[in-house]
């Protein structure tokens with residue numbers, strides 16, 4: 583028989599994990615087609631569901647539900663994060679689905695991944711004895727034996743913020759992906775740019791972004807063509823041997839062009 587445990591606090595979670603090596607850590611279980619034999623949920627653990635708004639970043643526990651995060655309000659959340667949260671599933675699922683589950687799902691990256699990546703989110707993982715803080719960009723999967731315990735999201739409000747879904751609305755299939763563009767300008771030049779894609783694989787190139795910082799504005803058609811060629815080259819390199827359809831690739835490139843056109 584399958585069993586799911588609920589812990590009162592973080593100490594109890596780690597106590598259970600120490601004494602029962604077969605336990606899988608879960609959130610709201612909306613992602614899992616089949617429940618593991620034995621699981622323990624972070625959902626409802628107050629220490630792991632807290633949302634704290636600091637001056638420069640948002641600190642969210644992995645057990646916070648998507649609905650709970652949306653209650654912070656549109657004006658207090660980075661636009662791309664707010665739009666991405668609202669695009670996920672429906673209000674009933676969002677009441678159970680956790681941010682931790684959205685990030686930790688293995689394989690195909692889910693809707694929040696690209697916005698969190700573009701915002702330079704950092705993740706805290708813990709086991710009984712050790713705490714590790716890693717940028718989301720460097721995470722391929724949850725480290726063996728660790729639990730995601732905290733998510734730190736910089737509060738960025740750039741002039742141009744674009745989030746778009748590729749593939750079906752309000753559901754995840756193998757054709758799903760998310761696209762994010764953040765662009766900031768100052769006195770006719772580009773001071774910050776972030777471009778992220780996540781779905782069948784993850785794309786973000788800091789080299790590319792850095793090479794664009796300082797570019798004079800407005801961008802001309804020739805500038806955009808040149809940028810587009812650079813992006814295309816980097817994206818194709820990153821997607822070699824990845825399961826990505828021509829349609830998804832083309833949509834990514836169209837969205838990139840559209841985003842840079844907002845800087846003309």
Ligand SMILES: Cc1cc2nc3c(=O)[nH]c(=O)nc-3n(C[C@H](O)[C@H](O)[C@H](O)COP(=O)(O)OP(=O)(O)OC[C@H]3O[C@@H](n4cnc5c(N)ncnc54)[C@H](O)[C@@H]3O)c2cc1C
Pocket residue numbers: 606607608609610611612613614624644645669670671672675678679680681682683684685686687688692693694724728729730731751752753754
């Ligand atoms: C009808 C429907 C529509 C959906 N639409 C979307 C959509 O549009 N976009 C989208 O992104 N998703 C969608 N989903 C999938 C899912 O609801 C979300 O991705 C959700 O955020 C997953 O969170 P969860 O808490 O339910 O994860 P769970 O199912 O509980 O867990 C998912 C995975 O994460 C691991 N995990 C969870 N928490 C932790 C932790 N703290 N530490 C380590 N590992 C952990 C689990 O072991 C598991 O492998 C949809 C689901 C349904 C049923």
